[in-house]
Amino acid sequence: MKTLFLSAAIATSLLAQTVQAGEKMNDLEIAHTAYTAGQLDIRYAHLALAVSENTEVRAFAETMLRDHAAVNTAAVNLITKLNVTPQDNDLSRALVQGAADKRAELMSLSGKAFDCVYAQNELGYHQVVNKTVEESFIPAVTVEPLKELLSEALVTFKVHEGHAEMMVKGLQCA
Template identity: 75%
Template sequence: MKTLCTSFAFGVAIASSALMAHASEPMNDLEIAHTAYTAGGLDIRYAHLALAISENDAVREFAQTMVRDHSAVNDAAVALIIKLEVTPQNNALSQALVEGAATKRAELMTLSGKAFDCAYATNELGYHQIVNKTVAESFIPAVTVAPLKDLLEEALVTFRAHEKHADHMVDGLKCAG
């Protein structure tokens, strides 16, 4: 189990470096909107995988929260896009997120039981740490459209709560060590 957790932590560290490198590149509001929406959609997919595989009540509850909260934020983003009559722009960071998530989902799909639960929980913790840091330090300061900035700031409050929840879940599952 220790090797498995170390492997997932290493994967999160690699993803973090790649994402922060892409996030430091100047992005316009439409690229930021696309990336934020993509990140939410990917976390929803992780959650659906957890709901399909996990039998742990705490993991399943967390996954249901991810589906509910990330869907709500993405729905609000779509409503804003329609209101502003704009089209989000695909970009290198969105593409890196999609590629990394496909690899991570493939890894998760090979697991079951506590191994899956710990891998999912550890991934969620790392994913929220990376996304929250990117939103707070790169996206919010760069956004020029007030309603998008407001949406990101509101979402960040929720996503920081997710990060804390994931941290407690990792501890509760006794995944480390």
């Protein structure tokens, strides 16, 4: 749980520093960061399916695969249609590093310990990403189709957050 909050705090802190410094992310950086966040959650889901034997955890992971892949496919289609190239940035790199650290931790676990850390990570990850998308990305985006995609995806990802919260409670993680 401590690592979850540390990763989330790093990403949130970096975002806050970027905004405070007046370094607003452009649409291409936002698109890349949102896509990266989805890809990272897909990787977490693949790991959960490889390790967990818990039916609820596996069902949640399947949902993550389906929904994040659908949003990322829509994002790729939009980028292709607009003929633009998303831009890597400090926040997307911080998310990738935090996810690598979390995956290393998860790979060292099994059974209920894995399930609890995975579920807690999914809850924290969705809380941070949803807040960032809602409060920072959507208001900053200038390209209407990207704003619509982020808004539609946010509805789905808020459902994921609620599902993750129920999963944590159901697993009775200490």
